């Protein structure tokens with residue numbers, strides 16, 4: 001379970017998160033929508049401790065992320081995150097990309113890591129690209145590789161930050177299909193996305209962020225069907 | 241042209257000088273690079289403000305002509321400290337620091353060329369700072385830095401000619417000795433140049449080979 005309790009966060013004078021309260025249960029798929037600059041990415045990077053918070057608490061399975069005593073590297077093993085930018089390690093093949101952290105972080109043997117990497121790459125449809133360098137992959141393939149790389153760590157939670165936003169339109173579908181597959185397998189996920197149709201289909205709940213505040217959160221039928229927050233109404237009108 | 245007084249023995253003498261040039265260069269580039277990596281990582285990690293004293297010292301090594309550094313270091317070690325240290329040791333130490341000063345600049349630039357988003361992805365996978373450095377940042381920085389580093393190594397090889405000032409007989413000094421004796425400057429300088437070429441060329445080619453191999457295509 002991920003518990004976010006009254007989290008505040010500023011960059012200098014800019015208040016980016018203004019008291020966020022949110023709980024994501026095991027197995028839940030939460031999508032986060034909202035305008036650019038509303039604090040969505042910042043929230044995700046706070047959850048895995050890449051960013052500090054000013055006040056409040058974030059608990060992952062009861063462990064306080066920003067407590068001094070927390071081993072962040074250990075915590076990050078169970079929180080996978082995939083970003084908007086394609087982050088393949090360019091000097092490693094696709095297979096090696098997916099093996100590296102398994103070997104160095106989880107201390108898996110080379111053969112175990114390879115078996116798991118092959119399994120995950122199969123899963124995301126990259127079985128024929130194992131020995132290829134990332135520069136030879138399309139953006140969609142690179143994103144699927146990044147998803148496989150995160151999944152190979154056997155995470156309990158997956159965070160996705162606009163993973164399709166930097167892709168050519170014709171490549172968006174293949175990545176969303178991968179996310180749908182994960183959702184159907186019961187993975188606990190927080191997906192920041194601009195794909196409203198996708199959000200409507202896969203989410204258990206959808207949260208709308210506006211200027212550092214979570215202005216509305218509800219089941220997709222309700223949030224899209226009968227939005228209450230005026231800013232959300234504007235936002236939805238603008239995206240259609 | 242071909243009635244030269246140069247004997248086979250003289251050629252061996254030149255080859256020994258070339259060997260010394262190569263030896264001094266290899267030692268200096270080896271230790272200079274290790275120190276350069278350490279200084280470069282430190283400078284990058286602690287930021288320009290905290291690194292200012294280190295940067296200043298390295299800048300001193302970069303801006304004072306090598307000849308002066310060699311003479312001063314030699315005088316300092318032998319006269320002021322009263323140590324019995326060979327010219328060879330002084331030469332290698334000074335050249336190593338000189339190399340380290342340039343190398344740390346190259347390393348810092350290489351590290352800065354690695355996108356922060358890539359490092360964030362590595363850390364997100366649970367990698368420690370050291371693992372990120374070792375398996376992601378330094379391999380990528382190496383690729384960026386390689387051409388400059390090869391240039392540095394070749395430059396140090398040529399600059400090593402100056403170590404004659406602390407009584408190390410390397411290639412250029414050997415050549416000058418022969419010129420004084422045989423009075424055939426042009427011919428001897430040509431041979432000297434040929435020797436420099438012979439030891440530089442493989443290094444340059446090796447750099448080209450690595451660059452090609454690392455281009456991942």
Ligand SMILES: Nc1ncnc2c1ncn2[C@@H]1O[C@H](COP(=O)(O)OP(=O)(O)O)[C@@H](O)[C@H]1O
Nearest residue numbers: 011014016034035036037038039040041042043
């Ligand atoms: N590292 C940072 N330093 C300063 N400002 C930042 C930083 N990261 C994000 N911001 C700012 O915080 C605000 C929220 O950013 P972000 O969380 O990326 O929004 P979103 O993902 O919803 O578009 C933006 O105004 C952005 O410019």
Ligand SMILES: [Mg+2]
Nearest residue numbers: 040041042162
């Ligand atoms: Mg964002």
